[in-house]
Amino acid sequence: MEWSDDALVLGSRRLGESGLVFDVLSREHGRQSALVYGAGSASRKIRPQAGDGVSVVWRGRLAQSLGHFSLFELVRPRAALAMQSGLGLTGLNALLDMAREAVPEGPSLPGVHDGANVVLDALGDPDLWPALYIRWEAGLLEALGYGLDLGQCALTGSSEDLAFVSPKSGRAASRSAAAPFADKLLALPGFLLDSGAPMEVNDLADGFALTGYFLERRVFDPLGKSLPESRTRAIVKLCLR
Amino acid sequence: MRLAGFGFRLWRSDESGLGVRMKRQTAGPELERLVTLIAKLPGLGPRSARRVALFLLKKRDVLMIPLAEALMLAAEKVRPCGTCGNFDAIDPCAVCMDSGRDPGLICVVEDVADLWALERASAIRGRYHVLGGVLSALDGVRPQDLRIDSLVARATLPEMREIILAMNATIDGQTTALYLTERLAYLPVRITRLAQGVPVGGELDHLDEGTLLAALTSRREF
Numbered sequence: 001m002e003w004s005d006d007a008l009v010l011g012s013r014r015l016g017e018s019g020l021v022f023d024v025l026s027r028e029h030g031r032q033s034a035l036v037y038g039a040g041s042a043s044r045k046i047r048p049q050a051g052d053g054v055s056v057v058w059r060g061r062l063a064q065s066l067g068h069f070s071l072f073e074l075v076r077p078r079a080a081l082a083m084q085s086g087l088g089l090t091g092l093n094a095l096l097d098m099a100r101e102a103v104p105e106g107p108s109l110p111g112v113h114d115g116a117n118v119v120l121d122a123l124g125d126p127d128l129w130p131a132l133y134i135r136w137e138a139g140l141l142e143a144l145g146y147g148l149d150l151g152q153c154a155l156t157g158s159s160e161d162l163a164f165v166s167p168k169s170g171r172a173a174s175r176s177a178a179a180p181f182a183d184k185l186l187a188l189p190g191f192l193l194d195s196g197a198p199m200e201v202n203d204l205a206d207g208f209a210l211t212g213y214f215l216e217r218r219v220f221d222p223l224g225k226s227l228p229e230s231r232t233r234a235i236v237k238l239c240l241r
Numbered sequence: 242m243r244l245a246g247f248g249f250r251l252w253r254s255d256e257s258g259l260g261v262r263m264k265r266q267t268a269g270p271e272l273e274r275l276v277t278l279i280a281k282l283p284g285l286g287p288r289s290a291r292r293v294a295l296f297l298l299k300k301r302d303v304l305m306i307p308l309a310e311a312l313m314l315a316a317e318k319v320r321p322c323g324t325c326g327n328f329d330a331i332d333p334c335a336v337c338m339d340s341g342r343d344p345g346l347i348c349v350v351e352d353v354a355d356l357w358a359l360e361r362a363s364a365i366r367g368r369y370h371v372l373g374g375v376l377s378a379l380d381g382v383r384p385q386d387l388r389i390d391s392l393v394a395r396a397t398l399p400e401m402r403e404i405i406l407a408m409n410a411t412i413d414g415q416t417t418a419l420y421l422t423e424r425l426a427y428l429p430v431r432i433t434r435l436a437q438g439v440p441v442g443g444e445l446d447h448l449d450e451g452t453l454l455a456a457l458t459s460r461r462e463f
Contacts, residue, residue: 080437081458083455228378
């Protein structure tokens, strides 16, 4: 079997003395690990890093085989740029750890791949990437089958003044209708509904709390895992900026 | 009869019925063990290991016995330095004991091999601290697995002025550098890291885009 695709490098591990098994999130073929012969040898001094965009050709006897990448070419070198700032590196690690822990091998998740590319391309702009990252987490929830319904109020059906999300159903609620039990609901930051909405530190914290709540309970708890530490570090770093 | 298709092959001579191919014993257990151990060295496989073992046996007096003695002596005497983590037969090591080095400057490296590389270049006039690896979520390496607490303890010494983070330009290396920066932020110590960019003798045409981006980002006045 053989296929070619664009992919995002999630990580790598050594296999033998000179082989590296790269773990990638490909656009059309989902998450895939495969061997790159000679990539770990001392003579090959530079190799794609986690976070880089690559063009790959995968070959294997069966779809389930480990297989190998006969082409593994760097096309979007983002890791080098992320390394230039602490905040960018923190964001890169948070996204990669989240993808490694939450994205299963097998299904094609083009939205998750494309969204991750958008976030990673924006890592140089610390005012932009946190909001994109939170939107990507909301997209990840949706791709995994646990999407939030933020289109209209679950109580009134209105799409105006949405300010809360039910922790049970994941559906939005308007400020006025949800006022009596607001303390039991999760805050819905405006930038998740409107990309042009102003974004303060509190909004970021609310956004991380919202997606983190559902990721933890619906994705991580059933797997017996906890949310990645790097995500927590990113939140602390962003909120203390 | 010939069987195939299970990831291995089994041959049997049709004429005699005796020819089941088996591994033949070509050397005694002593030599087999020597070959097996040599084959565990980096860069050597079983074939090369046999060649090395044969070479050693032919040079018994001039190489094999001195090598065995040197290995025994190193195994007995050489230990990681209690201060910096470098390998030496004395503790503190020769680098830490060198009074000509600046006691206010520490260069943090991932591995002893990196320390040796910097020493070859005579680039550091201070001392070193070997972390023993880098943080890695993928490999499960946590801060407590590295020699970070001892670095923080050294950094609090009153004479300390600068800490150079000479980590590899990889995501794990730079993430470790970032973690160390945050751990040491409360100290009145200058924290720097190595530049990233065009290597001496390198041609722009042959550089990967990541290195070019890093070089452009950290350009400076000429």
